[in-house]
Amino acid sequence: MPLVFQCRACRVVVGDSLSIEATNDALGALTLTRVAALAKSDEIATSTAAGAVDRGSTFHPLTCAGCAAPVGKVYVTTVPALDALRGRYTLDTEAISSYELGMAGAEAPPLSLPVPVEQELRTELRKVQGVILSLHERLSAVEARGGRL
Numbered sequence: 001m002p003l004v005f006q007c008r009a010c011r012v013v014v015g016d017s018l019s020i021e022a023t024n025d026a027l028g029a030l031t032l033t034r035v036a037a038l039a040k041s042d043e044i045a046t047s048t049a050a051g052a053v054d055r056g057s058t059f060h061p062l063t064c065a066g067c068a069a070p071v072g073k074v075y076v077t078t079v080p081a082l083d084a085l086r087g088r089y090t091l092d093t094e095a096i097s098s099y100e101l102g103m104a105g106a107e108a109p110p111l112s113l114p115v116p117v118e119q120e121l122r123t124e125l126r127k128v129q130g131v132i133l134s135l136h137e138r139l140s141a142v143e144a145r146g147g148r149l
């Protein structure tokens with residue numbers, strides 16, 4: 001089933017699996033051709049982290065339009081292994097969460113009753129409790145006198 005990708009921080013929808021161009025486990029990222037609610041910075045940064053798969057590549061940082069959290073990159077120049085990612089939207093899988101279409105209710109807890117129905121039931125229950133209590137009191141009184149019903 002298709003997946004909807006959301007910003008992990010604020011849950012804004014940032015894209016979906018219908019536009020996946022590539023996934024890259026070593027990079028810990030997936031690359032989309034189209035995205036929603038993402039802001040691409042005009043600045044160009046360089047990946048310098050030691051041991052990073054994309055070390056030496058340059059990119060425009062991508063941030064969530066909802067909360068400004070960093071979510072990925074648009075590569076400008078890349079190491080040869082990442083050529084296919086240039087100009088696309090490469091999202092850090094740690095920065096996004098996904099929702100699979102059709103999974104509504106699959107693992108969610110059971111729905112609680114809507115509040116008005118619940119309140120109505122409670123009111124009815126209190127009335128019934130009142131009736132039972134009054135019957136019990138009358139029964140006790142009759143028993144105390146040694147009488148019969």
Ligand SMILES: [Zn+2]
Binds near residue numbers: 009011012066067068
């Ligand atoms: Zn966000």
